[in-house]
Amino acid sequence: MPMQTVKMVITGPFSAGKTEFIRSISEIDVVTTDEKIAAGSAEFETKEQTTVAMDFGRITVDDDLVLYLFGTPGQRRFDFMWEILAEGMLGFVVMVDSAKPETFREAKSILETFRAYAPTPYVVAANKQDHPEAWAPEDLRIALRIEENVKLLPCIATEKESVKNVLLELLYSILEEMDT
Amino acid sequence: MALKGNLADFSTTQILNLINLARKSGTLHVYEPVVVAGEFVDAGTGREEDRRPKVVPGQERVQIAFKDGQLVLAATGNTDGHLANVLHKAGKLNADQARVIRERGAKYSDKALALMLINANYVTQIDVVRSIQQHTLDIVYDVMTWNEEPFAFEENVLPPPEKITVPIDLKNVIIEGTRRAQEVKPLEDELPNLDMALKFPDAPGDKFRGIHLGVEEWRVVSFINPKNSIRQIAKACNMTDTEIRRVVYGLLQAGLVELVKPPGMQAPAQKTPTRASRRQAKAPAIEKSVVQRLIAKIKEA
Ligand SMILES: Nc1nc2c(ncn2[C@@H]2O[C@H](COP(=O)(O)OP(=O)(O)OP(=O)(O)O)[C@@H](O)[C@H]2O)c(=O)[nH]1
Ligand SMILES: [Mg+2]
Numbered sequence: 001m002p003m004q005t006v007k008m009v010i011t012g013p014f015s016a017g018k019t020e021f022i023r024s025i026s027e028i029d030v031v032t033t034d035e036k037i038a039a040g041s042a043e044f045e046t047k048e049q050t051t052v053a054m055d056f057g058r059i060t061v062d063d064d065l066v067l068y069l070f071g072t073p074g075q076r077r078f079d080f081m082w083e084i085l086a087e088g089m090l091g092f093v094v095m096v097d098s099a100k101p102e103t104f105r106e107a108k109s110i111l112e113t114f115r116a117y118a119p120t121p122y123v124v125a126a127n128k129q130d131h132p133e134a135w136a137p138e139d140l141r142i143a144l145r146i147e148e149n150v151k152l153l154p155c156i157a158t159e160k161e162s163v164k165n166v167l168l169e170l171l172y173s174i175l176e177e178m179d180t
Numbered sequence: 181m182a183l184k185g186n187l188a189d190f191s192t193t194q195i196l197n198l199i200n201l202a203r204k205s206g207t208l209h210v211y212e213p214v215v216v217a218g219e220f221v222d223a224g225t226g227r228e229e230d231r232r233p234k235v236v237p238g239q240e241r242v243q244i245a246f247k248d249g250q251l252v253l254a255a256t257g258n259t260d261g262h263l264a265n266v267l268h269k270a271g272k273l274n275a276d277q278a279r280v281i282r283e284r285g286a287k288y289s290d291k292a293l294a295l296m297l298i299n300a301n302y303v304t305q306i307d308v309v310r311s312i313q314q315h316t317l318d319i320v321y322d323v324m325t326w327n328e329e330p331f332a333f334e335e336n337v338l339p340p341p342e343k344i345t346v347p348i349d350l351k352n353v354i355i356e357g358t359r360r361a362q363e364v365k366p367l368e369d370e371l372p373n374l375d376m377a378l379k380f381p382d383a384p385g386d387k388f389r390g391i392h393l394g395v396e397e398w399r400v401v402s403f404i405n406p407k408n409s410i411r412q413i414a415k416a417c418n419m420t421d422t423e424i425r426r427v428v429y430g431l432l433q434a435g436l437v438e439l440v441k442p443p444g445m446q447a448p449a450q451k452t453p454t455r456a457s458r459r460q461a462k463a464p465a466i467e468k469s470v471v472q473r474l475i476a477k478i479k480e481a
Contacts, residue, residue, distance in 0.1 A: 006466060006474065013224025025481060050226065061477040065470060075226030090466065101185035103224025105369075133182040142198045143190065164478055171475045178468050 007068045008170065009085055010055070011110055012095030013103040014074035017127040017157035019055050021095060022069045024163040026057025030071075050075060054085055086117040091170045095157070096144070098126045098134035108144050121173040125155035125166045183333035186213075186235060189223075192324045193354055193361075195331065196251075197433045200350040203249035206335040212238035213328050237330040242323055244316075245339050251353055252338075252345035253312070254319035261315070263290045263297075263308075263344070270311035272303050289342030313346045317353065324357035351434040352392055358430035359394070367425040371432070374411040374421060377442035378404045378428065387436055400427045406440050 010018045023030045055071030070085045072078075086092070092114050096107045114122065124146055126137040135143065141152045151169050156162045183198075187210070195208060219234035245253040255261040264285065268278035285293045294308045339345060361367075381387060393401065396417070403413040414424035431437045 004466070004470065006470065014222055014226035016224070025478075027481075059474075059477060059481065061473050065473055067474055067477075074224070076230075077227065090471075097224075099182075100221075100224070102189040102221050104189065106224030133184055135183060138202065139183055139198060142201050143194065160481075164481060167478050168475060171471055171478070175468065175471050175475075178471070 003064050003066065005066045005068060007070060007089050008167070009070050009072065009089045009092040009114070010095060011072040011082070011092055011114055012074065012125075012127075013097065013106040013110060014050070014076075015100075016074060016095040016097045016103065016107070017155075018071040018074065018095050019049075020157040021093070021125070021127070021155075021163055021166075022055045022057035022071045024157060024160045025059065025167065026069060027060060028058050030055050030057050054081060082113065083117060086114060089118060089120055091121045091123075091174050093166060093170060094122060094124045095127045095155070096124060096140065097128050098137075098140060099128050099131040101135065101143070104140075104143055111144075121170065121177050123151040123153055123166060123170045123173060125153055125157075127155045127157050129154045129162075130156045130158075183335070185331060187327050187329050187331060188232070188235075190331075192320075192326065193358060193429075193433050195333070196320075196324075196350050196354050196357075197435070199246050199333075200249050200354070201435060204333070204335065205247045205249075205338060206245075206333055207337045207339075208244040208246070208331060208333050209237075209240055210242045210244075210323055210326070210329045210331045211240050213330060214238035235328065235330055237332070241329065242319060244320060244323070245345065246350075247338060247345070247347065249350065250347040251316060251320060251350055252347055253343060254316040254323075256319055263293050263312075266315045267297075267303060267307065267311050270307070270314055272307045272311055277302070290344050291342050294344060308344065309346050312344055313348060316346065316348065317356075320353055321357050321360055325361060349390055351387070351436065352390075354434040355391070355393065355397065355430040358426055358433065361426070367422070367429050371410075371425050371429050374414070374424070375409045375442070375445060376439045377406050377409050378413070378431075378437045379406045379440045380404060381435060381438050384436070391434075391436065396423070397427055397431065400424070400431070401437075404437060407442060409442050409445075 010021055012018055019030065050073070054073060055069075057069040057071070059067040059069070061067065072082050072085055094107060094111045094114070097103055111122070111124065124144070126135070126140050128134055137152050137154050140146075146152050151173060153166050153169055154162070155166050198204070213235040214237070216234040216236055220231040221234050223230040240257045242254065242256050244251065262282055264273060264278040264281040267273045268275060273281065281293070281297070285296070288296070297303050298305055298308065396419070399417045400413055403416055410424060410428055414421065417424070419427070428437070432439065
């Protein structure tokens with residue numbers, strides 16, 4: 001039987017938690033193309049590693065079905081990769097760092113960009129809900145002007161159950177879309 | 181859950197909109213911006229040019245209280261919000277009267293003081309209500325022009341009961357505040373595409389109840405139709421891009437209208453049309469059973 005592969009994309013602003021998300025659920029060590037951010041460079045104060053081309057995670061269902069998770073690089077200078085990654089995706093997750101309102105505008109812009117690539121279902125993950133300064137999902141919905149019919153889910157990317165929930169909700173949306 | 185940030189990222193108008201829509205109660209604190217030397221915040225793009233110095237809250241500049249999504253009171257850190265001063269500012273008491281009342285009335289709450297002043301025929305109840313309302317609005321309209329201050333919203337914290345509060349519909353505040361705002365740049369960011377059209381939300385009757393629109397707003401409202409682009413409305417109303425943006429932005433933030441794509445318009449042009457978007461109709465064809473198998477697998481993962 002020929003193998004079928006299915007792809008979902010995890011996108012969002014710089015440092016939103018995309019790599020962490022994929023790492024929590026992937027059965028293989030995430031093939032990341034992260035590079036160390038040079039000490040003293042612009043981004044270094046925020047984090048030490050960033051994704052440069054993509055993250056790549058895998059969930060094998062069985063011999064003939066595999067789900068690939070592609071994480072986009074968050075930095076705008078790699079946005080030429082976005083469209084390539086979006087090709088043929090079944091759906092996508094937009095990760096938002098709920099504790100960083102300075103990134104909400106960028107999150108919304110990425111969401112709109114991916115929506116324009118393909119009319120596939122998507123969900124928004126209000127990530128880092130464990131952070132003391134995280135905005136509540138319902139406030140984020142208004143802040144980002146996410147329509148009522150789009151799922152906005154609380155998320156802690158470091159916790160597997162939370163990541164599973166986000167992926168499941170996306171898959172349910174994909175199923176529903178097929179019914180219509 | 182926190183609701184903290186900087187007005188540079190989330191404007192006063194957006195905060196008011198959020199409080200209005202979510203029917204929140206609580207107190208918004210806005211602070212003096214204090215720059216932290218050598219530290220930066222990233223706008224989520226990882227781009228050098230989008231970084232800006234980190235700003236932390238300094239002294240409190242203003243407190244604005246809300247109850248069930250309505251504005252009820254505002255006070256500034258540097259002026260005395262004593263009832264006597266508020267009435268003086270509104271022209272209801274002269275400077276001497278205000279001073280005497282301030283000194284002798286120091287031990288009374290605003291409510292008790294107001295009662296005494298009304299009983300003594302210094303002022304009427306309407307004077308008190310209008311003066312406090314004006315004082316509150318003056319502060320809020322001022323804050324609506326700020327754009328670099330840190331803020332924090334403290335949910336469910338309200339002014340003490342002895343304070344006189346006057347509920348004000350936030351939709352009106354948003355529209356009037358946007359009308360007064362001079363800055364054009366945020367308007368362009370928030371409403372980049374004038375080729376979009378407008379429509380009324382569900383149950384518009386409820387939303388428009390108690391709203392005081394100006395002549396300009398009513399003219400725009402009269403042309404609202406999913407077939408008319410904002411640009412066409414501007415033309416019909418003889419407004420410049422900036423003028424129409426200001427009106428539409430106010431209406432949008434107040435939740436009185438919604439953006440829609442007019443018929444025949446492509447997806448909003450975030451970027452130039454690209455390979456994938458031209459191919460966009462081709463979503464991968466997969467079977468329902470495949471999705472069901474994925475669901476089963478992730479559930480057990
Ligand atoms: N507290 C908390 N920290 C998180 C969470 N998710 C991610 N992080 C942390 O946030 C930082 C950024 O996470 P990454 O997964 O590298 O973010 P990214 O979106 O892949 O970043 P880029 O590839 O640079 O765009 C890391 O230090 C993570 O450990 C979360 O849910 N809670
Ligand atoms: Mg990454």
